[in-house]
Amino acid sequence: MRVLLVGNHWTQGPGGAETMLVLTADLLRAAGHEVVPFAVAEERTLPTPVRSALPPAAGAGARTRFGEAWAGVWSPSAYRALARVVDEVRPDVAHVHHVFERLTLSVLDALQGRGVPTVMTLHDYKPVCPNFRLFTEGAPCTRCLSGGYWQVVRHRCLEGSPWRSVAAAVDSYAARARGVYDRVDRFVAPSAFLRDRVIEGGLPADRVEVLPNPVVAGSPRPARAEPPAVLYASRLVAEKGVHTLLDAAARLPAGVRVRLAGSGRLERAVRARVVAEGLPVDVLGPLPPDRVAAELRAAAVAVLPALWWENCPMAVLEAAAQGVPVVAAAVGGVPDLVDDGTTGLLVPPGHAAALAGALTRLLSDPAEADRLGRAGWARVRSRHDPAAHVAAVQEVYRRVAR
Structure with a gap:
């Protein structure tokens, strides 16, 4: 298969989403698949055959925090870039990882518009929580699971920023109104806990399955160093x-x-x-x-x-x-x-x-x-x-x- 692997950062760490993207690519290649990574263009971006086509991160060059936050809702440059890559590469399937705020959900529109079957791995609760984490004011929070995304503005959940919180709420309302997540054929939840929360928040149960993250385990380390x-x-x-x-x-x-x-x-x-x-x-x-x-x-x-x-x-x-x-x-x-x-x-x-x-x-x-x-x-x-x-x-x- 020719797999289009889509995520914000095609880099060696440091985050879990980046680690999983690179590991997934390595595992797929070892299994005989052709992998084409697509991400935002950065100095530390790893090699990819479509390197020259990668877009800048949404909001890059914005003059205000509001402009940066608003740009993270939908990226025309990411949409156009991915559409061109799909036309050139003609993937059999797209596997989307974390794309929020940098590539943005525009990538799902580009994939649907060209009929590419799409799988999406969820690294957090973003489809049902504008703040990604179901967490605000120092504690877990489920206020937005019922679809009341205005709560994120009331509590300034995005790092205390009113502008980022407004943009996040608009993003979530727009995604729901446009049926953005209907463009995903299958969601992968790395834990049963996350699966249950996103289903509670509205994702269809028959399209969400649990597949825990993999890890490469060698031999157990020798005795610990001293001092402990x-x-x-x-x-x-x-x-x-x-x-x-x-x-x-x-x-x-x-x-x-x-x-x-x-x-x-x-x-x-x-x-x-x-x-x-x-x-x-x-x-x-x-x-x-x-x-x-x-x-x-x-x-x-x-x-x-x-x-x-x-x-x-x-x-x-x-x-x-x-x-x-x-x-x-x-x-x-x-x-x-x-x-x-x-x-x-x-x-x-x-x-x-x-x-x-x-x-x-x-x-x-x-x-x-x-x-x-x-x-x-x-x-x-x-x-x-x-x-x-x-x-x-x-x-x-x-x-x-x-």
């Missing part, structure tokens, strides 16, 4: 529970370091707090995939203290693939990945004392940590096998391309 370190490898944003982790860091045994691999809106505030409170935390900034893997191999424990309803976080899968035990908040799809007491430990979201207690338990008992890490490794080997994943993806393609 806790690794957080994700974005530094409020919904990820970063401040809960900082609260917990102050309660950990002497000599333990918490290492933060990532960047985001809270990076400056996190750095300031670490200095002001003298916390045992190293802020590493964004790291390339090979550096993250090296940090994982050296870590005693990986942690994901999320407050929002995570989908199928690659941070958990990548840690387990190295044999590193995971301590995570019991939110969203995470309990599908971490079997409490068997492959890792789960704690209540936002509970710093419980988080510190779970981390301390594994830091003080290397034998238990090793047992959980190896069990987690065995679990991802069996449930998130790349070969099984690509076989399932190919079956989805065959069904929609008939």
